[in-house]
Each structure stands twice: as C-alpha cells, then as structure tokens.
Amino acid sequence: MTVTTRPPDAPPVATRRRPRRPLQPGTGGPGRTQPDAVPARQQPRPVGRRGVDDVASLVGALAGSLGLTWVVFAYLLPLQGKARLRRLLVPVVPRAVRAGDGARAPRPIVLDRLMSAVVTGGALIVFVALVASVVFTFARGVPALVHPNFYAHDMAGVRPLDPLARGGVLHAVTGSLIEIGIAVAVTLPLGLGTAVYLSEVGGRTARIVRTVVEAMTALPSIVAGLFVYTVLLVTLHFPPTGFTASMAISVMMLPIIARAADVSLRVVPGGLREASLALGASQWQTTWRVVLPTARPGLATALILGIARGVGETSPVLLTSGASTFFNADPLHQPMNSLPLFVFSAVRSGQNAFIARGFGAASVLLALVLALFVVTRVLARQRKGR
DSSP, X not given: OOOOOXXXXXXXXXXXXXXXXXXXXXXXXXXXXXXXXXXXXXXXXXXXXXXXXXXHHHHHHHHHHHHHHHHIIIIISXXXXXXXXXXXXXXXXXXXXXXXXXXXXXXXXXXXXXXXXXXXXXXXXXXXXXXXXXXHHHHHHHHHHTOTHXXXXXXXXXXXXXXXXXXXXXXXXXXXXXXHHHHHHHHHHHHXXXXXXXXXXXXXXXXXXXXXXXXXXXXXXXXXXXXHIIIIIIISOOOSOHHHHHHHHHHHHHHHHHHHXXXXXXXXXXXXXXXHHHTTOOHHHHIIIIXXXXXXXXXHHHHHHHHHHHHTOOHHHHHHTOOOSSOOOOTTSSOOOOHHHHHHHHHTTOOHHHHHHHHHXXXXXXXXXXXXXXXXXXXXXXXXXX
C-alpha cells in the first residue's frame, strides 16, 4: 500500500461545500421535525390581569344568569320566598359564567374564570351579610342611641313603658369591661404559658395537653357556666358577682388563646432559636428575648380571638352573676350586668322601648369590640417597632 503525502509548501486544496437547504415550517431537516408555532388561542394567558373582553364576558354571563333565574323563579316554577330564590341562583351563576366562556376559550381559562367567579361570589356574600347585620343592628338601635342618657345612666327605677329619655346602659358597659379585664388578666398568662410549654418545652404530657386544649375550644358556653357555678357558687359558696362571671368567661377564653398562641410560636423560624442558643443564651432567654418578640403579632391575634369569644357570652354570666339594673363597679360584691346579658333581657321583653334599648346596646357592643381590636393591634405594632 502506497501512502502519498503533500509537501509543506503546497497550496491548500479547495473543497466544495454542499449548500444547506432552508428549513421549512414543521421540518428540522432530513429525518427531523420541528414543532409548529403555538396557535394564539392555546398560548398561556396571564391569570392576574383581565382585559375588556374578560370583564364584558363576566358581566354578560352574570346578567344572563340573573335574568334566567328570575324568569324560572317568577314564571315557570311555583316558587316563593327569598331563600328559594337564593337556592336557585347559586348553581345557575357559575354555570352561566362557564357556558359564556366555554364557547370561545380553552378549558384552563374556563376553569380559571369559573373559580374566580365562585371565590368572588363567596366573598361578596360574606361581605354583604356582615354589612347587612351591622346596618340592621344600628338602624334598629338609632332611637336609643340618639339620647345622651343612654350612655350615662343605668336602668335603676326604669319601668318597661318609660320613654327612651330615661335609663341607659352605663352599668352594662362597665360590667362588660370589668369582666373582660379580669378574664384577660387570668387567661393571658395561662394561655401564653401553655403555648410556650407546647411549642418550646414539650415532653410526654405535651400531646395530652394539646388534645385537651383542642377539645376545649369547642366547649359549649353553658357547660363552662355550669362548671363555674358548681365549683364556685355551690361548692365554695361564692356569691354571684362579677368575679364569678369573669371566671366563667376565662374558661371560654383560655383554650382559644392557648391554641392560637401555640400556632403563632410554631411558625417562628427554627434558625432564630439555633442562632440564639449558639451565642450562649439559655432556653429561657431564647424564648423570652427571641421567640416571643418575633411572634408578637400572632400573639396579639390570639388575644383578639379570645376577647371576641368572651365578650359576647351570655349564658355563663346569667348563671354565675345574674342580671342587675343598677350600677356596680365592684366585681367582688353584688351581681354585675353585661352588655350581652342586657341585650338578651331587653330584646325578649316584648316592649318596643326595651327592644330599641337592646339594639342600641348591641350597637355599643359592636363599637366596643372594634375599639378593643384596634387598640390591641396598635399596641402590638408599636412594641414591634421598638
């Protein structure tokens, strides 16, 4: 076999290159395929933004569903009452929205719009129900709220047929504030201590304590009232006072605060605890200076939930303190009234003046709860910024 070599000074040999053929749509060359361009209808659509077409489709579907529901309800079916109208309207609206979108949109867009309509409708129903309840309460209580004596007098010596210019809810407001104050002073340390034990300390009994706390969150208020009545009034011979009522309210508030505070402490990042322990801090110092300050907004929420549960209780106060018509600021002597108990007694009296006073007291209770919530949030935010 003979091998030929080219001398080093020989010129390079020109090679002929084969020209490349342009790729056609849908092909990637010989033996290869290239996917076609995605049609505009199947391209992903930004979910968070809605155009004029989306809004027009939603409004048209809602209008069509309302019209169809009204025709069926009023002319085709023998239905009467608002409840049956709502029962017919709830399944029709989402189906109309889906039908309006399904004629021109793919399945993911239809499902997105359908779920948006369901979520928006549910939030709207809750908001309308809340606003209607508040507006109705204040509207029925306006005849009593416009009188200055309603805020500065008690009901001592007021007869059922007396005008609204006599009597007030000062004794009930004072009793509610005192009872809630004592209950918070009792349940806040116990609830936080229970939460710290469950989330930071643990042990063999932590699971049992957590189970008991979770079970007590669903405890009926009448059972708590009977428990305090049996222990304090029957066994220990305590008189019916504001203190015994606050103890019954504490039984209702304690599991709520402990459960919510436990959840708040559990969401604190574990890296903060590890960093504190690595710097030489003890477990108590880590909990007091790192974990609790970090979870302060959640602990404020736990306190708000506990107050919301206790401020509206009626049966424990009725069993352990009893109703009174006179002003009493001493929680250790004499019965003490509260706003929920006053509302219960006034509304069921049957007299128009007392019913107006009951709705006025309910309006004052709503305003008082809102003020307590705002104060709690503001204090928690100020401490967080220090």
